[in-house]
Amino acid sequence: MDEPTQQIKIPAGFRFAGVHCGLKRNPNKEDISLIVCDAPATAAGVYTTNKVFAAPVRWDRSRTPSDKIRAVITNSGNANACTGEQGEKDCAEMAAIVAEHVGASAEDVLVMSTGIIGVHLPMEKIRAGIANAASQTGVEAPAFIAAARGILTTDNGKKTTSRTATVDGRTFQIAGMCKGAGMIAPNMATMLGIVLTDAPLSVEQAQSLLSSVADETFNCIRVDGHMSTNDTLLLLASGAEGGPALTDSQLAELRSEIKDACEEMAKLIPADGEGATHLIKIDVEGCATAADAKKIAIEVADSPLVKTAITGGDPNWGRIVSAVGYAGVTFDPLKLELRLNDILLYQEGTPVKFEAKTVSTSIKENFETHVQLTLFEGDAKARVWASDLTVDYVKFNADYST
Incomplete structure (x- = not known):
């Protein structure tokens, strides 16, 4: 599952960090993951269809698609699900803390959580973790990998992918990270995923692309038939490579590469199913x-x-x-x-x-x-x-x- 660091190509316009703040018992395991967009990015999302869903799902669902997202903050070890009004407040506070560190509005920060449900977030630890992560964001592969490890729970290892898309002579990078090993069933699962590209995408293009790709990849995996409260799949497009908007045929070429990236990550989840041998x-x-x-x-x-x-x-x-x-x-x-x-x-x-x-x-x-x-x-x-x-x-x- 581990892709060599030197092979990971990072899309322009993003910075990453992954740190340990105390949500996981092992001090060597990251439990806060931060992705910062250097400029407002286009974002789309696909979420759990479970009627019982976590506070971060409610937060993100109401804020995507968007063309002004500045960051994604994820904590692992605690799902912030079935936590009532306090969970909603804690989610909003996570967004606000990140926004303060990156010079944005809380409305432009997306939040993801994963882990045990029904337990309130230890916000003192999370506040310190976010501050720590924000102070050490980087653009190189090791920072990306640390962020990818920060979203894991019962996974045996990080799940990442990257590839280069050449579209009519224009070169775009695609990178992704996801987590999931149990409570996996369409539509999606205890699965978090983020796909990043430096291609220019409109809000409409991003949402249509992600929804259709999810149906062909992450919505086609099973471990135990149990749908989670927290499933979230995000697509962020920085547009940092510049150039004109993509034509329909160019978008189709980019979609093909993003689908391949998502399929690669999706297969890693049942392959890493809890206790799986096949x-x-x-x-x-x-x-x-x-x-x-x-x-x-x-x-x-x-x-x-x-x-x-x-x-x-x-x-x-x-x-x-x-x-x-x-x-x-x-x-x-x-x-x-x-x-x-x-x-x-x-x-x-x-x-x-x-x-x-x-x-x-x-x-x-x-x-x-x-x-x-x-x-x-x-x-x-x-x-x-x-x-x-x-x-x-x-x-x-x-x-x-x-």
């Missing part, structure tokens, strides 16, 4: 509609019986095809086809002869398991990534807050 790629093809394909993929991804079969290296075709059958999608079961790691297991309503030991070995010896389902009802398709389900996941979440 990343499961589920491709459903030949459906009447894309919605049908995605419904089937999600049912397969969320089935604990499918997940545990993958954990044990069991090519249990029955668990997979039965999950397809209860997805609520109309199809002819006598046409259904299933391949596991490119090996045909099931065709035309019945299992075919296959060497179970060979398939089992292919599962056990590879981190990624590929489930391919074809329904022969149309041309629509969908892809979902999921983690398997292990004893370690149960142990971790049984002990998480105690």
Whole structure:
């Protein structure tokens, strides 16, 4: 997961810091992350659809899209969710403190939080942490990495990406960071993500681009089917590379690069699922509609019986095809086809002869398991990534807050 520091290309117009303020027990782990925009930036957001949502989600949702965002402040270790009026006040205070340090209005600062829910923020620690972060922002990769570590909770390591987009001879940088390992289900999850670019984007372009890309990437990952209170995905465009506004074709090229960046980060989340030993790629093809394909993929991804079969290296075709059958999608079961790691297991309503030991070995010896389902009802398709389900996941979440 760790990208070498020298390979991370930072978009112009942003500064970063990550510091420890005492929210995490380990003093060597950052728990405050600060991103500062040198000038007002265009920002868009996509958020949890859970009706129970955290104070920072309410704050950011009412302030995006915008063309005047100056900073994003994140704390990890405490979600500031289900914290009532005090949580709303604490969120607003975080924005106000950052605004004072960067010479902006609190309305132009976005806030994210992640961690344990139902516990009030220790604002004395956070005030000191923000001041510390604001005093040491930098533009180089180490500062970016420190900020990326500052948003993590149960993750095994930072989740970052960067790439260069060349659009009609113009060069733009894209960089991203995200976190998430458990409580993961569309739409998004206990997931925070930030995508940065120095390309010029209007408010309308940024929001449309982010919403569509999220549907194809972060909304296609599963760990445990549990939707979080804090999911937030932000896109910030500084426009620092200058030049005219992007044409529709240029925007499409940039979108392709941003989608690739988001897909790369999204896959890292189920790959790092709490206790996970496999990343499961589920491709459903030949459906009447894309919605049908995605419904089937999600049912397969969320089935604990499918997940545990993958954990044990069991090519249990029955668990997979039965999950397809209860997805609520109309199809002819006598046409259904299933391949596991490119090996045909099931065709035309019945299992075919296959060497179970060979398939089992292919599962056990590879981190990624590929489930391919074809329904022969149309041309629509969908892809979902999921983690398997292990004893370690149960142990971790049984002990998480105690």
